[in-house]
Amino acid sequence: MNAAANVTAKVIDGRAFADRLGTRIAVAARDFAARAGRAPGLAVVLVGTDPASEVYVRSKGRMARKLGMESFEHVLPETASQDQLMALVARLNADAAVDGILVQLPLPKGLDSLAVIEAIDPAKDVDGLHPINAGYLASGLPGLVSCTPYGCLMLLRDSLGSLAGLDAIVVGRSILVGKPMAQLLLAENCTVTMAHSRTQDLPGKIGRADIVVAAVGAPEMIRGDWIKLGATVIDVGTSRVEQGGKMRLVGDVDFAGASLRARAITPVPGGVGPMTIMTLMHNTLIAAHRRAGMPVPNLS
Numbered sequence: 001m002n003a004a005a006n007v008t009a010k011v012i013d014g015r016a017f018a019d020r021l022g023t024r025i026a027v028a029a030r031d032f033a034a035r036a037g038r039a040p041g042l043a044v045v046l047v048g049t050d051p052a053s054e055v056y057v058r059s060k061g062r063m064a065r066k067l068g069m070e071s072f073e074h075v076l077p078e079t080a081s082q083d084q085l086m087a088l089v090a091r092l093n094a095d096a097a098v099d100g101i102l103v104q105l106p107l108p109k110g111l112d113s114l115a116v117i118e119a120i121d122p123a124k125d126v127d128g129l130h131p132i133n134a135g136y137l138a139s140g141l142p143g144l145v146s147c148t149p150y151g152c153l154m155l156l157r158d159s160l161g162s163l164a165g166l167d168a169i170v171v172g173r174s175i176l177v178g179k180p181m182a183q184l185l186l187a188e189n190c191t192v193t194m195a196h197s198r199t200q201d202l203p204g205k206i207g208r209a210d211i212v213v214a215a216v217g218a219p220e221m222i223r224g225d226w227i228k229l230g231a232t233v234i235d236v237g238t239s240r241v242e243q244g245g246k247m248r249l250v251g252d253v254d255f256a257g258a259s260l261r262a263r264a265i266t267p268v269p270g271g272v273g274p275m276t277i278m279t280l281m282h283n284t285l286i287a288a289h290r291r292a293g294m295p296v297p298n299l300s
C-alpha cells in the first residue's frame with residue numbers, strides 16, 4: 001500500500017474518466033430511446049442568478065443534450081417564493097417526460113432547500129438527496145446516490161480496485177457529499193472516520209488514513225505533510241483564491257505538498273468536478289430505465 005517517500009503521486013484524471021463514462025451513457029441513452037420511444041429526460045431548476053450555479057446548470061443541460069437526453073431547464077427569479085418553487089417541482093413530478101429532477105444548490109436565502117428536496121419524487125431524485133434515497137443508501141438498498149460522492153467512489157475503485165479493509169477519512173459532513181460518501185465507503189467495507197469542524201487532532205486522524213476524501217470548502221486547509229505515505233486523496237473542494245493578482249481554483253488539500261506523499265490524488269480543477277456532472281447523467285439514465293420498467297444497464 002505504501003509508496004516510497006518522495007515519489008510524486010499519480011494524478012487521477014477525472015475529466016478523462018468522465019469522458020469515457022459519457023461515451024457509454026450516450027450508447028445506453030440511444031438504446032433506451034429506441035426501446036422506450038422517447039429519450040431520458042432531465043429537468044434542472046435554477047433559482048436566482050448565482051454565476052457559478054448558472055455555469056453548472058448550463059453545463060448540465062449541454063451535457064444531457066450531447067448524450068442524447070432531453071433537457072428541460074427552468075429558471076426562477078431570485079425573488080421566487082417557496083410556493084412557486086414547490087409548484088414547479090410538483091409539475092415536474094407529474095410530467096411523464098421527466099425522469100430526473102435536480103434543483104441547483106445553494107438556493108437563495110429565505111428558501112427552504114430541505115423542504116424542496118423532500119418534495120421531489122424519490123424515483124426522479126437524480127441528486128440522490130431525498131431522505132428516502134439517503135435511507136436506501138444507509139440500508140444498502142438500490143436507490144439514487146448523490147452525484148459527487150458517487151463520482152468519487154468510481155475514481156477510487158478505478159484507482160485502487162477493492163477498497164475493503166482500508167482506513168478512510170471523510171472530512172466534511174454535508175448531506176450533498178460527506179454523509180453519502182461515508183455510507184458508500186462503509187458499503188465498500190472501509191473503516192470510516194467522519195471528521196468535521198469539531199474534530200480533535202485532524203492531522204493525526206488524516207495521517208492514519210489510506211483514503212482521504214476532503215469536502216469542507218476551505219482552500220488548501222489540509223496540509224500535504226498530514227497525508228499518510230501511499231494514501232489516495234480525493235479533493236472535492238473548489239474555492240477561488242487570489243494569487244499574484246490572478247484568481248485561481250484550488251481544492252481543500254495542498255496539492256503540491258500532498259502529491260509528494262500520496263500514491264494518487266485528484267487535481268482541482270479536472271478531478272472530481274467533471275465526475276459530478278457525468279454521474280448526474282448516469283443517475284438520469286438509471287431513473288429513466290427504472291421508471292420505464294426496463295433493466296438498468298451496467299456501465300461499469
Ligand SMILES: Nc1nc2c(c(=O)[nH]1)N[C@@H](CN(C=O)c1ccc(C(=O)N[C@@H](CCC(=O)O)C(=O)O)cc1)CN2
Pocket residue numbers: 056102103104105106127147148176238249268269270271272273274275276277
Ligand atoms: N443540486 C446540486 N447542487 C450542487 C451540486 C450538486 O451535485 N447538486 N454540486 C455543486 C456544484 N456542481 C454541480 O452542481 C458542480 C461543481 C463543480 C463542477 C466542475 O466541473 N468543476 C470544475 C471546475 C469548474 C470551474 O472552473 O469553476 C472542476 O472541478 O474541474 C461541476 C459541477 C454545488 N451545487
